[in-house]
Amino acid sequence: MADDDHGSRPRPRRKTFLIFSLGVPGLLGLLAALYSIGALGGNTSSPGPKSYSTQVECRVNTSGSQGTVTISGTIRGDAKSYTVTVEVMDAASHQRVGLQTFEVRGTNTFEGTTAAQAPIGSAGIECKITKVA
Incomplete structure (x- = not known):
């Protein structure tokens, strides 16, 4: 079995988990940044009087x-x-x-x-x- 080239393959779930765990926070960070600059309807005005x-x-x-x-x-x-x-x-x-x-x-x-x-x-x-x- 030492020469067996067909050993167990890496589990694809590990790669999926890694992509998911890095991608979701990055996407959420991008959305938060876009919201804070007003690109997604965020309000960048300082709190205070409106009129x-x-x-x-x-x-x-x-x-x-x-x-x-x-x-x-x-x-x-x-x-x-x-x-x-x-x-x-x-x-x-x-x-x-x-x-x-x-x-x-x-x-x-x-x-x-x-x-x-x-x-x-x-x-x-x-x-x-x-x-x-």
């Missing part, structure tokens, strides 16, 4: 080529705190002349003054909320 309303006003005070911008606004929504970023632009050239971020906690109003970093044209300024977190 809010904002209003912002800006006033400019210039003296020669220097100026300051007073920003005031309100935010209403579901969260207890917000981070609001306001961009101030020259109305004619749409060049950014100021940017300020406010931490709004325990209230729904924010206000502050920032330096105007470029001369303000005769058309005045525009301000808009660029980010709410």
Whole structure:
């Protein structure tokens, strides 16, 4: 029997088990990654408010080529705190002349003054909320 070339063959179940035990976790990992990036309908947005309303006003005070911008606004929504970023632009050239971020906690109003970093044209300024977190 030592020269028998027809000895017992390897069991195919071992290979099937090995493929199954490596393939299923790999497939589950791929599906989890696709879900987390939103490819399978996952939601990648951070937890927090789904809705809010904002209003912002800006006033400019210039003296020669220097100026300051007073920003005031309100935010209403579901969260207890917000981070609001306001961009101030020259109305004619749409060049950014100021940017300020406010931490709004325990209230729904924010206000502050920032330096105007470029001369303000005769058309005045525009301000808009660029980010709410």
